[in-house]
Amino acid sequence: MRKTGVYRNELFLEHQPGFSHPESPERLRVIYEALDKGDIAEHFLFPGFDPVSQEVLRLNHSAAMVEQVAATHGQGHTYLDPDTQTSARSYEAACFAAGALVDGLVRIEQGELDNAFCLVRPPGHHAEQDGSMGFCLFNNVAVAARWAIQELGMQRILIFDWDLHHGNGTQKSFYDTDKVLYISSHLYPYYPGTGAVIEVGNSAGAGYSLNIPLPGGQGDMEYARIVNELVVPVTRAYQPELILISCGFDIHDGDPLGSMQVTPAGYSWMTRQMLAVADEVCNGKMLVTLEGGYNLTAMRDGCFAVLAELCGKKLDCGYPFNLSKEKADRFAASSVACPALDQSLQIVRGYWPGI
Numbered sequence: 001m002r003k004t005g006v007y008r009n010e011l012f013l014e015h016q017p018g019f020s021h022p023e024s025p026e027r028l029r030v031i032y033e034a035l036d037k038g039d040i041a042e043h044f045l046f047p048g049f050d051p052v053s054q055e056v057l058r059l060n061h062s063a064a065m066v067e068q069v070a071a072t073h074g075q076g077h078t079y080l081d082p083d084t085q086t087s088a089r090s091y092e093a094a095c096f097a098a099g100a101l102v103d104g105l106v107r108i109e110q111g112e113l114d115n116a117f118c119l120v121r122p123p124g125h126h127a128e129q130d131g132s133m134g135f136c137l138f139n140n141v142a143v144a145a146r147w148a149i150q151e152l153g154m155q156r157i158l159i160f161d162w163d164l165h166h167g168n169g170t171q172k173s174f175y176d177t178d179k180v181l182y183i184s185s186h187l188y189p190y191y192p193g194t195g196a197v198i199e200v201g202n203s204a205g206a207g208y209s210l211n212i213p214l215p216g217g218q219g220d221m222e223y224a225r226i227v228n229e230l231v232v233p234v235t236r237a238y239q240p241e242l243i244l245i246s247c248g249f250d251i252h253d254g255d256p257l258g259s260m261q262v263t264p265a266g267y268s269w270m271t272r273q274m275l276a277v278a279d280e281v282c283n284g285k286m287l288v289t290l291e292g293g294y295n296l297t298a299m300r301d302g303c304f305a306v307l308a309e310l311c312g313k314k315l316d317c318g319y320p321f322n323l324s325k326e327k328a329d330r331f332a333a334s335s336v337a338c339p340a341l342d343q344s345l346q347i348v349r350g351y352w353p354g355i
Contacts, residue, residue: 002284004311005107005116006044007100008032012121015094016087018077022257022294023135028121030296031303043311045113049103051095052147056102057138059146060173062130069094069137080132094122094137101144104287105242109152115275115310117247118289119303125167125246125291126192134165134192141246141289142173145180148242155179158240160231161186162223162270163248163291164258166195166211170246176205181238185226187258188213197344200351207351210234212344219253219261220269222338224331227273230345233355235277243278243286245271249293249302256294264305268323269331271309286310 013025013032035041057066072078072086079085097120104116124141126134141159148154157180161167166186171194174180186195188211201209212226235243249267251260271288278286288306293299305323308315349355 001043002114002310002312003112004044004307005047005104005113006035006307007049007104007116007118007120008035008046009096009100011089011093011096012119014087014089014092015122016090017085017135021085023122025121026296027293027299028119030300031119034300034304040315043313043315044307047103047107047113049096049099051092051099052102052143056147057095057098057143059150060129060139060142061127065130065132069132080137084132084135084137086137090122090137096120097122097124098138098140098143101140101287101289102147105144105148105152108285108287114284115286116288117307117310118287120290123291124289125161125163125170126165128169128172133169135292136169139169139173141244142170144287145174145244149179154241156181156238156240157242157244158235158238159183159244159246160274161246161291162251163246164250164255164260165191165248165292167246168192168194171195171199171209174205175209176202178204178208181208181210181234181240183210183231183234185212185214185223187216187260197347200347210344210348212341214340216259217261218338220263220266220331221334221336222341223251223262223266224269224334225336225338226341227270228332228334230341230348230355232273232277234348234352236281237352237355239281241282241285243274243282245274245286245288246291247288247306248291249295249299252293252295252298252302254295255298257292264301265323265327267302267305268309269328271306272323272328275309
């Protein structure tokens with residue numbers, strides 16, 4: 001059984017982007033309530049943590065952008081873009097969200113945790129250097145990666161983003177560097193319009209942004225192929241010192257904003273494979289952070305599928321997420337047709353021979 005940290009805070013429920021907004025506090029509330037049932041919490045550690053400072057946020061964001069979000073503190077609803085609203089405590093919640101990731105990295109690096117899942121909001125992967133967008137205030141995973149490079153001296157960090165939407169902000173943050181390898185599987189064309197297969201990075205970053213743009217309708221077997229044939233082999237070739245996962249549950253079958261067909265078994269498989277390659281290349285150092293997902297049942301079941309794999313223990317709480325051996329064997333041997341993956345592999349092999 002691994003030492004798995006779970007980062008939660010009631011403050012994350014105080015971010016109120018507006019009535020009927022899909023990125024609602026209920027997304028986390030349903031997960032927090034499930035964590036508190038029975039003996040589930042006994043399998044995890046729940047560290048206390050602090051918000052990041054503006055100095056840390058400026059590792060990835062402009063001073064003007066940080067000040068713009070900070071100015072919303074204590075205010076009523078403020079629109080940062082047509083989809084992205086804040087309430088009185090949103091800035092505070094966003095600072096704690098990034099703080100959860102940074103604290104998780106500290107504890108993983110020190111050996112206090114083997115891995116962690118940051119159950120935070122607002123999400124982050126759309127936020128760019130100069131602006132909040134797409135429900136995201138600050139880019140949590142990019143801030144954490146920047147911090148790991150500066151404070152931990154890391155030179156190779158892998159970010160795998162399986163959210164339904166392309167993480168434009170994360171990609172832009174590291175488009176010109178080889179210190180972060182960003183891999184994204186996402187619905188395309190779709191919001192935010194980025195993530196074409198030809199977007200591979202510039203200068204020193206050429207080949208370090210890898211995109212798998214999908215047409216929709218892909219499920220567990222297609223995602224198993226993506227992980228088995230592209231993500232894991234490239235991870236082995238890159239030999240990262242740390243793996244970060246931008247985990248979106250909006251690829252779940254039935255998500256109101258998506259058209260994918262992934263089930264909890266698919267999340268289990270992807271997490272299991274990423275943990276295995278993390279054990280190979282970086283002593284198991286892996287941190288997962290929550291991004292999108294807007295079907296509450298899917299959020300809960302997907303989250304526990306990931307958590308069960310992270311801690312390495314079957315969680316008997318009545319939800320259909322535990323991965324059977326039969327399904328695992330099928331996922332391992334998946335050869336289902338996925339032309340979008342085949343196209344991405346052609347691009348990837350130009351930068352990563354032997355994949």
